[in-house]
Amino acid sequence: MSDQESSTSTSQTEGELDEEVEGEVDTEVEGEGENDSKHRDSPPLQISSFSSTLRAVIRIKQKYHALKKRRQEVEGALTGATGRTSPKIFTFDGTTPTALSVPQKKKRKRRRRVMYPNRGKRRAPPKPARSRAKYCLYLLFAIVFVQVYNAIENLDDHLLRYDLEGLDKTLRREVFGQQGSVEGLLSHLKEYLSTYVHNKPLVVSLHGPSGVGKSHLGRLLAGHFRSVVGETLVLQYYVLHHCPQEADALQCARDLSAMISEIVERAEEEEKIPLFIFDEAEHMHGEILDALLQLVSSKQSNEYLNAIYLFLSNLGHSHVTKHMLHNSSSTSMAKSGHYSHFVKELTPILRNTLEKLHVLWTEADILLLGLLEKGQVMECFLDEMTREGFYPDHTNIERLAGEIEYYPEVGGHEYSQTGCKQVVAKVNLL
Known part of the structure; x- marks a missing residue:
């Protein structure tokens, strides 16, 4: 069937339905009109006549909806056959034809196209934000540099105060054949005197045979320190002179402790380091060694930590003599540069011997003076x-x-x- 024929049939059908609806409505209206005329002729309306009229109106409405629904079904069947869609009819019923509705495809969301800047146009790089903390960091560096520089200058000031260069020249000129020992002693003094704050006093013990220059070295050191720190801050203690009798050892120890305490307190006030030289230490009594051990131990107060103790003795001279005579081919010490090897071999043996004599020697740095x-x-x-x-x-x-x-x-x-x-x-x- 062609489109023209289908449209003709559809119009005919619609016309027939309209005629039927109109006929039925006229019939009902005529009936109602007759009833009305009868009622007009009749006496005034009653409640029963009003309810019959309402029922007639409801029946007409129901018939109208039934015819309308049948008309829509016919139209839907005709349009389904011809492939056409009829326009949607707006009603208040909320009833829409769902059986013949065509499902629509879901549209895919298109991804947004990423827009890139043109290569020809160069974007200016972002400027880094300036932080004020950078200037504080520069200031901190400057402060640290000044502090370190002042510390180095203070080290030089301490060394200049004690004139270690002059002492070095004096010892090299006056002491013969002991260049290795002199260098070791100056190294200890330079390291200790470079600052005023210490955690323990400097204790050095020089050992060697008789006549190798121990007492002479002690006199040179005492004379030099008297010239730089003063006469009152240097003590030369000769055991055989200050305490010849063993019976007086306890009293000698008390007097020595009081003398050292007075000197270190005076040195603390003047901010200087005193020097204590104990010659002929092999003759020192046990009570004196005990008193000195208490003074050099690190448990003392600060003023006792800033002091130099120098012990001169011939303890262990037999080990030094025997070692040099048996190893004479390698012990031309200062000239051939074997002094460090000589000290490395002999120091453990000598320290073991000294520690058996008294605990004080465990606190001392040992230096050896060889035969001449x-x-x-x-x-x-x-x-x-x-x-x-x-x-x-x-x-x-x-x-x-x-x-x-x-x-x-x-x-x-x-x-x-x-x-x-x-x-x-x-x-x-x-």
Whole structure:
């Protein structure tokens, strides 16, 4: 069937339905009209006549909806056959034809296209935000630099106060054959005197045979420190002179403790470091060693921590002599540079021996002075003769040096048994 024929049939059907509806409505209206005419002719209306009229109106409405629904079904069937869609009819019933509705496809959401900037146009880089904390950091660096610089300057000031360079020159010129020991002692002094704050006092113990220059070294140190820190801050303690009797050892220990306490308190007021030299320490009594141990221990107050204790003794001299005679080929110490090797081998042995004597030696740094050769003894004679005003005749010096006793020659070295101890006495006999 063509579209034209379907449209004609549809219009005919609609017309027939309209005629039927109109006919029925006219019939009902005529009936109602007759009833009305009868009622007009009749006496006034009653409640029963009003209810019959209402029922007639309801029946007409129901018939109208039934015809209308049948008309919509016919139209839907016709449009389904021809493939056409009829316009939607708006009603208050809320009833819509769902059986013949066509499902619609869901539209896919299109992704938004990412827009990139043109390559030709260059964007300016963001400017970094300036932080005020950076300037505080620069200020902190400057403060730290100034503090470190001042600390270095203070170290130099301390060293300049004690004139360690002058002391170095004096010891190298006056002490013969002990360059290794002198360098070790100066290293300890430089490290300790570079600052005024310490956690323990400096305790150094020099050991060696008789006549190698221990007492002479102590006198040079005492004279130098008297010139830089004052006479009252230097103490030279000779045990055989200050406490010759063992019975007085306890009283000597008390007097020594009181003397040291007075000196360290005065040094604390002047902000200086005192020097205490104990010569002939091998003759010190046990009570004196106990008193000194209490003074050098780190449990004391601050003023006792800023002090230098120097012990001079010939304890362990037999170990030094035996080691040098048996290893003479490698113990030309200062000249051949084997002093560090000599100390490394002999220090543990000597420390073990000293610790058995008293606990005080555990707190000390040990330095060793070796035997003097014949050439070094001749240097002692030359220096002493120059001091006394004698003409330094080499033949005379060699003759005097030959009068001193020596150990048997070993490995081309001839070591003196008494060192330079007899030099002063022989020069005085000239």
